[in-house]
Amino acid sequence: MDRKWMFANRLSDEYAAGVKEFVKFAVQNAKNPNSLLCPCLVCWHGIRVNPSELEDHLICKGIDKNYICWSNHGESRFDSGDAADSVRSASFGAEEDACDGDRVEEMAKAVEDDLRDCPQMFERLKNDAGTPLYNGCSKFTRLSAVLKLYSLKAANGWTDTSFTNILTLLKDMLPEGNVLPGRLYEAKQMLCSIGMSYERIHACPNDCILFRNEYESLKSCPKCKAPRYKKENSCPLKVLWYFPIIPRFRRMYRSAEVAKQLTWHKYRGEGDGMLRHPADSPQWSKIDSDYSEFGKEERNLRLALSTDGINPHSLQSSTHSTWPVILVIYNLPPWLCMKRKYMMLSMLISGPQQPGNDIDIYLSPLIEDLKKLWEVGVEVYDGSREETFRLRAMLFGTINDFPAYGNLSGYSVKGKLACPICEDDTISMRLDHCKKNVFLGHRRFLRTTHRYRGWTKAFNGNKEEGRARKPLKGSDLIAKVKNVKCKFGKTFKKQLPKCGWKKKSIFFELPYWESLHVRHFLDVMHIEKNVFESVIGTLLNVPGKTKDSINARLDLVSMGIRKELRPVKKGKLG
Structure with a gap:
C-alpha cells in the first residue's frame, strides 16, 4: 500500500484519502474494531479509540511518520518499491546520543517493536550490524562504522559535503571489498530506521500563537495579523522544533541495562541524611506520600526541565537567541543523570528574539505530553523484566538562571521587588553612585539567635529583628495570579504587574504542580x-x-x- 500520503499536507485531499484508507485497513484487521491504537502525534500508540475518533485524531494532529509498517493494525509485510524508498528517506533523522558503535545491538532492540513485522527493513538493520567493514575486520561492522562517523559529524559540525568527501576518501583508503557507504545519502538510508521523529510547528513571528490545533489552517496570526510565511518562497517565518518525548522513553526502557538504571533511586540503599540526589529530598518523599499510586511504581519517571538562551552563530550575530529546552531524568544515578547521553533535547525555540514571557506559547506541546504521561500513561516494554507496564511521568521542577526563572514562573525579577519569595516585603534600596538596586535584608533569614543579627557596624548600622517571610504555597500562589491577565506576543504593550506576577505559568496546567515544595531551582553556576x-x-x-x-x-x-x-x-x- 502506498504510504506517500503520510508525508503530504494534512489539509490536502491526498492526506484525507490516505487516512480513510488507513482507518478502513485498521478496522478490517482488528480483533475489536471499536478499540484501535491511535498512532497520531499526541497519542503515540498509547491510547485506544474508535474508528471515528481515530480518523479525527489523524486529521487534526497528524500521524507518526516513522510508523511506516502498521504492525499495530494488522500488517505483517512492508511493500517494497518506490513508495517504500520515499518513506525511508522522508522518515530519516539520526539521534546523536545513540551514535555509538558499542550500542548497535541495544539500538536494534530499541527499534525491534517498530520493525519486527517489516522483514526487509529489520533484516537489513541486522545484516548491517553483523557485516564486518571489510574482510578480517573485527573492530567495526558496517553499521557501527557509519554510526561512529555520524556521531563525529554531529559533534564537530561537519557539513554534508565534507561528510560525503570523508566517506569517499575512507572508502578508497580501506581494503578492496569494504562495505562502507560512499555517500551521505547511502548512510542516511542505513540509519533511517533508528531515526528520531520530530515536528516542525510554525509559530507567529511575534510569539503570539503556534499554528496548530484551531490555528492549523491560518495564513496569518489572528492576534497581531503578522503573516505566517515569507512572500517570496512560502517558507515559514518562525518554526518551533518539537522532539516528542514518549517514543524516546519507550526506546530507553527497551534496553535492559538502561531500564535497570532507571530504578536506581528505589534500590540505592539507606541514606545518611545528606542530600546527594533528588531522591534524598523532602519533595521526593512528599510526592510518594501525596500520590501513592504514582510512587509505588519505581519505573515512573521524574523529570527536570532546563532552558536558557544560546547564540548558535557565536560572535557573528551577538543579538541572536535560540532557546533549547532540555529534560533531565532524575530516576538515574547521580553519575548518569547529567550525562549528555541522557539529557533529552525536547524542543528548540528558534530566534532571533528570545521568547521571554511568551515562552508559555512554545511549551504547550510539551505540557500536553506531560499531562498525558501523568493522567493516562503509555504502554511501555521493560527490557530488564521482559514485561509491559504503563509508564507515567511527572515534572519534578525546572533548572534555570534568575532571568529564565522569571520567564518560566511569571514573576518580575527586576526592580525593587525582585525577590519572588519576599515579594512586597523585599528590602531594597537604590545606590546613587553605583546606579543599581541592592538587597540588604538578608540577615532576617538567619535563625533568631544568630550572632550576626546583633552586629551593627559590619552591616547597615542597625540590629536585625525582622523575620523571613515564608514561601507561598501553590494554592496561595494560584489565588494571586488567577486574575492576572496576560496577552502573549511582542506587539502587545505589557502592563506593569501590581503584585509582581505577570502571568499564571503554563506549568500550573499540570495537576500536581501546585503541590510541589519547590517548583523552580536556580543553577549552581550563577549562585556559587x-x-x-x-x-x-x-x-x-x-x-x-x-x-x-x-x-x-x-x-x-x-x-x-x-x-x-x-x-x-x-x-x-x-
Whole structure:
C-alpha cells in the first residue's frame, strides 16, 4: 500500500484519502474494531479509540511518520518499491546520543517493536550490524562504522559535503571489498530506521500563537495579523522544533541495562541524611506520600526541565537567541543523570528574539505530553523484566538562571521587588553612585539567635529583628495570579504587574504542580561560581573582578556606615 500520503499536507485531499484508507485497513484487521491504537502525534500508540475518533485524531494532529509498517493494525509485510524508498528517506533523522558503535545491538532492540513485522527493513538493520567493514575486520561492522562517523559529524559540525568527501576518501583508503557507504545519502538510508521523529510547528513571528490545533489552517496570526510565511518562497517565518518525548522513553526502557538504571533511586540503599540526589529530598518523599499510586511504581519517571538562551552563530550575530529546552531524568544515578547521553533535547525555540514571557506559547506541546504521561500513561516494554507496564511521568521542577526563572514562573525579577519569595516585603534600596538596586535584608533569614543579627557596624548600622517571610504555597500562589491577565506576543504593550506576577505559568496546567515544595531551582553556576568570584576578587583586589570601587565607597558614605572606608583625597587630582 502506498504510504506517500503520510508525508503530504494534512489539509490536502491526498492526506484525507490516505487516512480513510488507513482507518478502513485498521478496522478490517482488528480483533475489536471499536478499540484501535491511535498512532497520531499526541497519542503515540498509547491510547485506544474508535474508528471515528481515530480518523479525527489523524486529521487534526497528524500521524507518526516513522510508523511506516502498521504492525499495530494488522500488517505483517512492508511493500517494497518506490513508495517504500520515499518513506525511508522522508522518515530519516539520526539521534546523536545513540551514535555509538558499542550500542548497535541495544539500538536494534530499541527499534525491534517498530520493525519486527517489516522483514526487509529489520533484516537489513541486522545484516548491517553483523557485516564486518571489510574482510578480517573485527573492530567495526558496517553499521557501527557509519554510526561512529555520524556521531563525529554531529559533534564537530561537519557539513554534508565534507561528510560525503570523508566517506569517499575512507572508502578508497580501506581494503578492496569494504562495505562502507560512499555517500551521505547511502548512510542516511542505513540509519533511517533508528531515526528520531520530530515536528516542525510554525509559530507567529511575534510569539503570539503556534499554528496548530484551531490555528492549523491560518495564513496569518489572528492576534497581531503578522503573516505566517515569507512572500517570496512560502517558507515559514518562525518554526518551533518539537522532539516528542514518549517514543524516546519507550526506546530507553527497551534496553535492559538502561531500564535497570532507571530504578536506581528505589534500590540505592539507606541514606545518611545528606542530600546527594533528588531522591534524598523532602519533595521526593512528599510526592510518594501525596500520590501513592504514582510512587509505588519505581519505573515512573521524574523529570527536570532546563532552558536558557544560546547564540548558535557565536560572535557573528551577538543579538541572536535560540532557546533549547532540555529534560533531565532524575530516576538515574547521580553519575548518569547529567550525562549528555541522557539529557533529552525536547524542543528548540528558534530566534532571533528570545521568547521571554511568551515562552508559555512554545511549551504547550510539551505540557500536553506531560499531562498525558501523568493522567493516562503509555504502554511501555521493560527490557530488564521482559514485561509491559504503563509508564507515567511527572515534572519534578525546572533548572534555570534568575532571568529564565522569571520567564518560566511569571514573576518580575527586576526592580525593587525582585525577590519572588519576599515579594512586597523585599528590602531594597537604590545606590546613587553605583546606579543599581541592592538587597540588604538578608540577615532576617538567619535563625533568631544568630550572632550576626546583633552586629551593627559590619552591616547597615542597625540590629536585625525582622523575620523571613515564608514561601507561598501553590494554592496561595494560584489565588494571586488567577486574575492576572496576560496577552502573549511582542506587539502587545505589557502592563506593569501590581503584585509582581505577570502571568499564571503554563506549568500550573499540570495537576500536581501546585503541590510541589519547590517548583523552580536556580543553577549552581550563577549562585556559587559568580558569588565566589566576586568575593575572592574583592578580597584579593583582582583587577576587573573586585567590587571595591570608588563609587561603592561613596555609597557607603551616603548610607552613613563603614566610615573608615570612605575615600580620601590625595593631592590636587584626588
